[in-house]
Amino acid sequence: MDFRIEDELHLLVETTALFGAQKLASNERVHEHQRSVGDNLQDAYTEMGLADLETPDSLEGAELGSLAKCLVNEELAACDVGAAIALDRLGPALYPALEFQGAAAVAHLQDLCNGSIPRRVVLVIEETDRDPHQPISLHVDWVPAQDVAALMLLGPTRACLVVDGIETQPLPASGLRAAGASALTLTDALATEHWTDPAAASRAQARSRLWVASMMLGVLRATCDFSRRYAGERETFGKPIAHHQGLAFLIVEMNMALEAARLLVHEAAWRLDQGEEASLESASALIECIESARWIGPSGVQILGGHGFMADYPVEKHMREVRTLGLMAGGLDAALETAGRKLEAGAPPLDIAMPTGEGE
Amino acid sequence: MDFLIPQETLKAVEEVRKWGRDAMRPAGLEADRLGSPLPVDHPYFHRSLEHGEGRTKWRPGASAAGRPGAAVHAMWLAEEGAYWDRGVMVANPGPGLPEASVLAQGTEEQKEKYLGPFIEPDRPRWACFAMTEPSAGSDAAAIKTTAHKDGHAWVLNGAKCFIGGASRSDWILVQATLDASQGRNAQRSFFVEQGTPGLGDFKIEKKMGLKAYESTSFTLQSCRVPLENLLGGESRPKGQAGFKTAMRTFNAGRPIIGAMAVGMGRAALDEAIHFAQETGLIKRERIRDRIECMSRKIRSARLICLRACWLVDQQRPNVMEASMAKALGAQVSQQAAGLGLEILGNVAGTGTHLIEKLYRDTKAMDIVEGTGQIQRVIMARQLVGLPR
Numbered sequence: 209m210d211f212r213i214e215d216e217l218h219l220l221v222e223t224t225a226l227f228g229a230q231k232l233a234s235n236e237r238v239h240e241h242q243r244s245v246g247d248n249l250q251d252a253y254t255e256m257g258l259a260d261l262e263t264p265d266s267l268e269g270a271e272l273g274s275l276a277k278c279l280v281n282e283e284l285a286a287c288d289v290g291a292a293i294a295l296d297r298l299g300p301a302l303y304p305a306l307e308f309q310g311a312a313a314v315a316h317l318q319d320l321c322n323g324s325i326p327r328r329v330v331l332v333i334e335e336t337d338r339d340p341h342q343p344i345s346l347h348v349d350w351v352p353a354q355d356v357a358a359l360m361l362l363g364p365t366r367a368c369l370v371v372d373g374i375e376t377q378p379l380p381a382s383g384l385r386a387a388g389a390s391a392l393t394l395t396d397a398l399a400t401e402h403w404t405d406p407a408a409a410s411r412a413q414a415r416s417r418l419w420v421a422s423m424m425l426g427v428l429r430a431t432c433d434f435s436r437r438y439a440g441e442r443e444t445f446g447k448p449i450a451h452h453q454g455l456a457f458l459i460v461e462m463n464m465a466l467e468a469a470r471l472l473v474h475e476a477a478w479r480l481d482q483g484e485e486a487s488l489e490s491a492s493a494l495i496e497c498i499e500s501a502r503w504i505g506p507s508g509v510q511i512l513g514g515h516g517f518m519a520d521y522p523v524e525k526h527m528r529e530v531r532t533l534g535l536m537a538g539g540l541d542a543a544l545e546t547a548g549r550k551l552e553a554g555a556p557p558l559d560i561a562m563p564t565g566e567g568e
Numbered sequence: 569m570d571f572l573i574p575q576e577t578l579k580a581v582e583e584v585r586k587w588g589r590d591a592m593r594p595a596g597l598e599a600d601r602l603g604s605p606l607p608v609d610h611p612y613f614h615r616s617l618e619h620g621e622g623r624t625k626w627r628p629g630a631s632a633a634g635r636p637g638a639a640v641h642a643m644w645l646a647e648e649g650a651y652w653d654r655g656v657m658v659a660n661p662g663p664g665l666p667e668a669s670v671l672a673q674g675t676e677e678q679k680e681k682y683l684g685p686f687i688e689p690d691r692p693r694w695a696c697f698a699m700t701e702p703s704a705g706s707d708a709a710a711i712k713t714t715a716h717k718d719g720h721a722w723v724l725n726g727a728k729c730f731i732g733g734a735s736r737s738d739w740i741l742v743q744a745t746l747d748a749s750q751g752r753n754a755q756r757s758f759f760v761e762q763g764t765p766g767l768g769d770f771k772i773e774k775k776m777g778l779k780a781y782e783s784t785s786f787t788l789q790s791c792r793v794p795l796e797n798l799l800g801g802e803s804r805p806k807g808q809a810g811f812k813t814a815m816r817t818f819n820a821g822r823p824i825i826g827a828m829a830v831g832m833g834r835a836a837l838d839e840a841i842h843f844a845q846e847t848g849l850i851k852r853e854r855i856r857d858r859i860e861c862m863s864r865k866i867r868s869a870r871l872i873c874l875r876a877c878w879l880v881d882q883q884r885p886n887v888m889e890a891s892m893a894k895a896l897g898a899q900v901s902q903q904a905a906g907l908g909l910e911i912l913g914n915v916a917g918t919g920t921h922l923i924e925k926l927y928r929d930t931k932a933m934d935i936v937e938g939t940g941q942i943q944r945v946i947m948a949r950q951l952v953g954l955p956r
């Protein structure tokens with residue numbers, strides 16, 4: 209057992225945090241207002257290697273694993289989650305490409321994104337597999353993206369990539385506006401590529417959930433940190449509000465829940481990095497983040513009282529965004545479904561058997 | 569025991585329902601889309617006036633005694649109004665929050681002067697109550713706005729924030745202290761009329777929700793008002809009366825705020841159920857169970873609000889129940905909106921669904937008129953003698 213983060217990852221976390229603090233945090237409201245991040249920022253992100261964290265070595269990426277990605281996501285999202293999503297062009301759509309096929313599919317997705325206008329690939333998780341030979345008609349009510357290069361549909365055992373015929377309709381959006389927001393429609397579109405492999409699908413789904421969960425951790429951390437600092441400074445009835453036990457306990461509960469959720473995310477990520485399927489663990493980690501977000505977001509606003517309700521402070525934005533984030537990758541109900549199915553199939557939820565490194 | 573709702577109340581609720589559907593809901597959605605309060609000359613306000621709103625209960629010479637069952641009746645109407653749009657409800661013209669204080673404490677001249685124009689208003693008119701300051705909200709005894717006597721005038725100095733409708737109000741009932749070192753004992757309320765020199769720097773805040781009405785900060789800089797603008801006049805009793813008057817304004821309102829929250833929670837749940845039916849999600853046990861749980865919580869919160877109001881009607885103490893109603897109502901309304909978001913799934917992300925607006929709107933209910941924590945402090949004082 210060792211809860212320390214390896215030196216190499218530690219350095220990565222530190223440089224990411226610095227990038228976040230300098231380039232994202234101070235422009236959070238600007239990005240939200242503009243509904244995009246600037247080209248300069250995208251370039252800086254790529255230059256730092258953040259765009260190719262999980263990209264295979266053969267494509268000159270760092271080929272790091274889930275844990276590294278989760279750590280980076282948390283750092284960026286703690287500064288500006290909308291920008292963090294906007295900057296990550298492939299987002300969780302990377303995972304089906306990686307898990308089903310590998311470098312070739314990833315290279316293809318990268319090419320699709322790197323046109324004259326930067327575009328993104330969007331992942332949609334579906335309850336049932338598509339027949340890849342049938343035309344696909346579908347409406348997705350909301351995705352946090354504006355310019356969509358391709359749509360990756362991920363079912364229980366199969367992934368389909370759709371490149372042509374994607375119609376987008378801009379939306380006001382309740383949060384994550386920096387990443388853009390649209391409704392997507394496909395009418396009789398054809399999958400340009402498709403893969404079938406239950407194990408790959410399961411891992412892709414697990415990694416996608418951790419992608420979302422780790423972004424949520426960042427926002428939750430930002431809420432916890434901001435409101436705790438504020439509570440130390442603001443005074444009522446002759447003392448800092450943090451020293452009223454009612455609020456002190458709330459602050460403790462928030463930080464406890466954050467740590468608990470974070471450890472679930474880290475353990476699941478570690479298991480994935482060991483080659484496990486970690487389907488139950490990833491679903492649980494996301495569920496925990498979503499459940500905690502239900503009350504941590506609003507509590508951040510609450511601690512600031514009336515000030516928290518105003519756009520002058522970031523907590524109202526956190527409250528909206530963390531809830532919106534929880535809708536991604538199928539959201540709560542899909543994760544509950546996965547976890548429930550695993551349990552039904554007899555997965556021992558608290559099994560202490562260590563991974564063999566060969567997958568399940 | 570009798571849980572039957574009187575016919576008269578049912579009829580009144582039905583009226584609010586019609587008005588809410590036709591006028592309030594659309595106005596609220598419009599303001600939310602615009603991201604700013606409904607302007608003073610918005611047609612909604614004129615319609616609202618024609619519809620009979622924006623008026624005072626006060627009549628010259630009439631006794632102050634309320635009619636029997638008035639609080640419970642008011643509770644049902646508050647719940648129904650907030651169901652359609654709580655922001656618009658607050659935006660409505662009328663003597664608003666300070667009316668109760670003026671009725672309870674004002675001199676006959678003050679009632680005539682300040683409530684008189686609201687009997688048959690010639691145009692939409694507003695009034696507001698200003699307690700909160702940038703550095704003092706929950707700790708209302710710590711406000712710093714001062715009032716001192718100078719010849720034939722009171723001179724006010726200070727800053728207020730988050731005041732509902734301040735920039736459009738005919739007059740603002742401003743809470744100020746005669747001597748900040750004396751805490752609550754030295755607080756008094758003053759009528760400050762719009763346009764009084766020294767009253768200014770109005771700034772409308774950008775809010776997360778409840779966008780239909782303005783929450784405004786302003787300053788008072790050597791703002792002189794005549795001596796007779798002191799609420800209750802010079803001869804009113806000394807001691808804690810000033811602070812108590814202000815607190816009474818809030819106390820009376822607590823179960824009503826709770827009921828508004830219940831109405832908002834009910835709106836969110838109705839929308840969620842509707843969505844679940846349309847999409848077939850209602851067939852899923854997991855969804856059904858959560859809807860059952862939520863409707864149970866809302867129902868119980870409503871009953872607590874009702875009981876708190878019933879105690880008012882019985883002229884019995886209701887400190888515990890009023891705080892419970894406020895705390896629980898705010899809690900369940902947020903939970904209902906949150907559940908709604910989960911049921912909507914991706915639709916919640918669009919930023920176009922009523923539930924998403926309610927998710928933002930309901931948050932304020934745990935902050936305004938005594939935060940959830942303050943309600944718990946009040947209850948803990950009652951239950952376990954929590955020291956101040």
Ligand SMILES: Cc1cc2nc3c(=O)[nH]c(=O)nc-3n(C[C@H](O)[C@H](O)[C@H](O)COP(=O)(O)OP(=O)(O)OC[C@H]3O[C@@H](n4cnc5c(N)ncnc54)[C@H](O)[C@@H]3O)c2cc1C
Nearest residue numbers: 449452454510511513514699700705706730731732939941
């Ligand atoms: C939409 C909106 C409309 C409003 N309209 C009006 C209006 O018309 N007129 C008006 O006068 N005011 C108005 N207010 C202000 C409102 O009444 C205050 O925001 C509220 O009383 C809280 O005060 P505060 O914001 O200063 O928070 P603080 O008092 O600074 O509280 C910060 C946090 O500390 C907690 N806290 C404080 N003391 C304790 C304690 N002893 N124990 C445990 N926790 C504690 C609070 O619960 C809160 O979570 C409005 C506010 C909003 C959001």
